[in-house]
Amino acid sequence: MKTLVIGGCGFIGSHVVDSLVSAGGEVRVLSRRPEAFRAPVDGVDYVIGDMAEADVLARSLSGMDAVVHLASTTVPATSNLDPEGDIAGNLIGTVRLLQVMREAGVRRMVYLSSGGTVYGVPETDPVGEDHPLRPVTSYGIVKVAIEKYLHMDHRLHGLDYAVLRAANPYGPRQGRTGVQGIIGTLLWRLSRNAPIEVWGDGSVVRDYLHVRDMAALCVAALERPTTGVFNAGSGRGTSVAEILDIVARVTGRRLDPVRQPGRDFDVPRIVLDSGKARRTFGWQPEMALEDGIAETWDWVREQTALT
Amino acid sequence: MKTLVIGGCGFIGSHVVDSLVSAGGEVRVLSRRPEAFRAPVDGVDYVIGDMAEADVLARSLSGMDAVVHLASTTVPATSNLDPEGDIAGNLIGTVRLLQVMREAGVRRMVYLSSGGTVYGVPETDPVGEDHPLRPVTSYGIVKVAIEKYLHMDHRLHGLDYAVLRAANPYGPRQGRTGVQGIIGTLLWRLSRNAPIEVWGDGSVVRDYLHVRDMAALCVAALERPTTGVFNAGSGRGTSVAEILDIVARVTGRRLDPVRQPGRDFDVPRIVLDSGKARRTFGWQPEMALEDGIAETWDWVREQTALT
Numbered sequence: 001m002k003t004l005v006i007g008g009c010g011f012i013g014s015h016v017v018d019s020l021v022s023a024g025g026e027v028r029v030l031s032r033r034p035e036a037f038r039a040p041v042d043g044v045d046y047v048i049g050d051m052a053e054a055d056v057l058a059r060s061l062s063g064m065d066a067v068v069h070l071a072s073t074t075v076p077a078t079s080n081l082d083p084e085g086d087i088a089g090n091l092i093g094t095v096r097l098l099q100v101m102r103e104a105g106v107r108r109m110v111y112l113s114s115g116g117t118v119y120g121v122p123e124t125d126p127v128g129e130d131h132p133l134r135p136v137t138s139y140g141i142v143k144v145a146i147e148k149y150l151h152m153d154h155r156l157h158g159l160d161y162a163v164l165r166a167a168n169p170y171g172p173r174q175g176r177t178g179v180q181g182i183i184g185t186l187l188w189r190l191s192r193n194a195p196i197e198v199w200g201d202g203s204v205v206r207d208y209l210h211v212r213d214m215a216a217l218c219v220a221a222l223e224r225p226t227t228g229v230f231n232a233g234s235g236r237g238t239s240v241a242e243i244l245d246i247v248a249r250v251t252g253r254r255l256d257p258v259r260q261p262g263r264d265f266d267v268p269r270i271v272l273d274s275g276k277a278r279r280t281f282g283w284q285p286e287m288a289l290e291d292g293i294a295e296t297w298d299w300v301r302e303q304t305a306l307t
Numbered sequence: 308m309k310t311l312v313i314g315g316c317g318f319i320g321s322h323v324v325d326s327l328v329s330a331g332g333e334v335r336v337l338s339r340r341p342e343a344f345r346a347p348v349d350g351v352d353y354v355i356g357d358m359a360e361a362d363v364l365a366r367s368l369s370g371m372d373a374v375v376h377l378a379s380t381t382v383p384a385t386s387n388l389d390p391e392g393d394i395a396g397n398l399i400g401t402v403r404l405l406q407v408m409r410e411a412g413v414r415r416m417v418y419l420s421s422g423g424t425v426y427g428v429p430e431t432d433p434v435g436e437d438h439p440l441r442p443v444t445s446y447g448i449v450k451v452a453i454e455k456y457l458h459m460d461h462r463l464h465g466l467d468y469a470v471l472r473a474a475n476p477y478g479p480r481q482g483r484t485g486v487q488g489i490i491g492t493l494l495w496r497l498s499r500n501a502p503i504e505v506w507g508d509g510s511v512v513r514d515y516l517h518v519r520d521m522a523a524l525c526v527a528a529l530e531r532p533t534t535g536v537f538n539a540g541s542g543r544g545t546s547v548a549e550i551l552d553i554v555a556r557v558t559g560r561r562l563d564p565v566r567q568p569g570r571d572f573d574v575p576r577i578v579l580d581s582g583k584a585r586r587t588f589g590w591q592p593e594m595a596l597e598d599g600i601a602e603t604w605d606w607v608r609e610q611t612a613l614t
Contacts, residue, residue: 025336076345080463083402087394092454095390095445120462133440135455138402138460145452149390155427155443156387156571264463307490 001224002026004064004106006051006097008044009035011174012112012166014167014213016068017041017081023219027168030060031071037173037303048068057100061239066108067101068218072139075180079139080265086138094146098153108160110221111150113143115165115231115272116206124274125237126207129165137265147229154227162221164214167233167272171211171292172299182240183208186247186255189298191304196255200207200262202241205235205269220281233272234285250294309333310529311371311413313324313358313404314378315351316342318481319419319473322522330526337367338378344610364407373415374408375525376401379446381571382487383424385445387572393445401453404494415467417528419573420450422472422538422579423513432544433514433580436472436536444572461534469528471521474540474579478518478599479606489547490515493554493562494604498611503562507569509548512576514540517594527573527588540579541592554605557601572584 003020007013008029014037020027021041028045040046050057051071061067073089074082101109117140121129135141153159174184182198189196209232217232248255278284287295309326314320315336321344325335328348335352347353356363358378368374380396381389401418408416424447426438442448460466481491489505496503516539524539545553555562585591594602 084399087399087402091398092391092394095394120458130439132437133455134458136459138456138459141452141455141459144455145448148440148448148451149445151427151441152387152443152445152448215332 001062001065001222002028003066003068003183004028004030004060005068005070005091006030007069008104009033012169012211012214013070014173015171015211016218017044018068018210019183019215019219022060028060028064030056036175043240049098054096054100057097058104061100061104061106064104064176066110066222067097067106069097070112074139076137076139076265077263079137079142082096083138086142090142090273093143095149098149098159101159102153102157106220108225110162110164110218111146112218113147113163113165113229114140115167116270118144118165118179119270121267122270125269126235126271127231128273129231129276136267144194160225160227162226163229163231164217164221164277165229165272166214167207167209167231169209169211169214171296173211174296182243183293183296185249186243187251188298191300192246196257197260198240198244198257199260200240201259202244203239203268204262204266205237205239205271207236207271207287208238208289209234209285210292213285213287214306217277217281220283225279226280228280230277230280231272231274232277234289235271235273235274236289237244237269240288246290246293250290250297308372308529309335309370310373310375311335311337311367312375312377313337314376317377318487319476319518319521320343320377321480322478322518323377323525324351326519326522327525330453334402335367335371337340337363343482358404361403361407364404365411368407368411368413369472371411371413373417373529373539374404374413375417375529376404377419381446383421383444383446384570385574386444386449390445391448391518397449398452402456405456406464408466409460409464414465415529415532416457417469417471417525418453419525420454420470420472420536421447422474422540423577425451425472426577428574429507429577432576433542433578434536434538435580436583443574467532467534469533470536470537471524471528471539471584472579473521474514474516474538476518476521480518481603489550490600490603491552492608493550494558497554497560498607503564504567505547505551505564506567506573507547508566509551510546510575511569511573512544512546512578514578515545515596516541516592517599520592520594524564524584524590527590531588533587534602535587537584537587538581540581541585542578542581543596544576544578545596552599553597557597557604
């Protein structure tokens with residue numbers, strides 16, 4: 001199978017590429033820039049360009065059997081500052097992608113949605129896929145709208161798709177800019193002996209999933225065309241306070257975080273019920289959180305030593 | 308109360324204006340063009356302009372207490388031809404409106420959503436507000452996304468809103484261009500002795516609501532600030548074949564429709580459960596369908612006589 005990975009040089013994308021290559025697949029990547037942390041992967045066809053440009057998109061899709069769409073121009077924390085840009089960059093961009101895919105006859109997509117934002121403040125614990133969708137970030141609203149366009153394309157034009165509503169992914173290659181999640185941010189800052197900030201009182205609970213487990217699910221969903229929406233999490237809730245404890249243990253550092261006020265778009269607790277993905281794809285997360293954080297810390301220190 | 312009615316020169320908007328004026332309210336209208344079928348209403352402040360222009364919007368909102376937002380640049384039948392335009396015109400336009408409302412301190416909105424498209428193919432009969440949202444038109448997807456932005460604004464910035472998911476409104480002042488609904492389209496064509504077209508075998512069932520009943524609910528929702536989503540229908544299903552029978556009876560004409568293939572975005576049957584609006588606002592539809600069609604036929608003939 002020939003797969004186009006849009007956003008394939010990003011944090012999750014780079015691991016999806018690894019999994020696809022390991023499985024013997026042909027892989028093309030469309031990305032706005034090369035990978036930040038390593039050289040291009042042997043055998044992968046890289047197209048560096050913007051999916052908003054029609055010719056770039058058409059060229060990237062040519063000859064492909066399926067698309068894994070992981071690209072986003074925003075993160076939850078920034079999307080509410082510019083919802084118009086969020087809509088223009090992500091929603092309109094994906095609607096165009098769907099049209100070009102129809103024209104090119106590419107009828108299979110795995111789409112990375114957001115388990116942490118589409119549900120809003122959970123009414124159940126854990127949260128299943130049927131939970132009402134009440135996002136409080138533009139990021140989450142745009143993800144929901146994209147999910148609806150995929151469903152429409154399925155109904156009207158036969159697109160097969162798997163929407164993966166990802167929990168909080170973490171692991172090697174998570175960005176150092178501090179917007180992609182607390183674990184990467186903490187470890188990067190510790191590696192530079194920079195001060196650490198924490199929003200709120202430490203009670204916020206999230207569902208953390210190792211990025212290779214996330215990538216494995218993307219590949220499993222690609223291999224077994226089953227149209228639907230699937231939560232992608234560990235099923236375990238971990239508080240910010242517990243993350244700080246694990247990070248202190250793993251790194252041997254004493255953490256003395258600066259406390260910032262809680263953010264209005266942070267829901268207090270969300271843990272995903274990913275039973276549907278487990279049953280449908282025979283998938284399950286393999287990596288224990290403390291092991292994954294230790295691995296990530298090793299990787300961050302390697303990177304820091306290189307610079 | 309001072310109310311801005313966006314789209315107040317349109318089919319539903321003109322009746323909302325009538326109801327507000329009757330109730331003694333101060334009314335301003337923002338509309339891209341004047342009413343098609345009558346002179347400006349005495350005492351109403353008309354701003355003719357495009358809500359996409361920031362200065363027009365700011366001027367229109369100045370001094371207002373609430374907004375009734377009825378404007379749309381698309382209809383379900385056209386939205387799938389240009390989903391990007393649908394998103395740009397309606398979703399981005401409304402996100403901008405919300406921002407200007409925040410800046411102006413206007414914290415009450417009644418928004419016209421679409422009961423006929425947001426649910427997709429119904430799993431229940433009738434359909435309640437908790438039914439899954441699986442639209443098969445861009446029109447419906449954009450309505451859903453707008454509902455989500457309203458909810459976000461409520462959670463983060465205290466907007467009070469009522470989303471009214473309207474059934475199929477009909478009645479006097481429905482447009483003659485043939486995109487606003489079967490009843491108006493049939494009557495306008497009959498008045499010109501033009502041939503009549505029907506999509507599908509006549510079995511498609513819809514929930515028809517007289518436009519003054521629709522307007523009355525808008526005003527009731529405006530007067531009683533209760534944030535939420537409300538179906539707005541008659542609760543009764545009527546097939547296309549039944550509509551044809553009623554129209555034949557009311558007009559005394561023999562109908563001989565040209566049958567066109569069914570449209571892929573038409574769901575087979577949808578009837579709304581509007582119990583929540585009835586209970587919350589003490590509202591109920593007053594007009595029987597055959598009476599309403601007879602009234603509309605009288606109005607269409609008057610208009611035809613004038614031209």
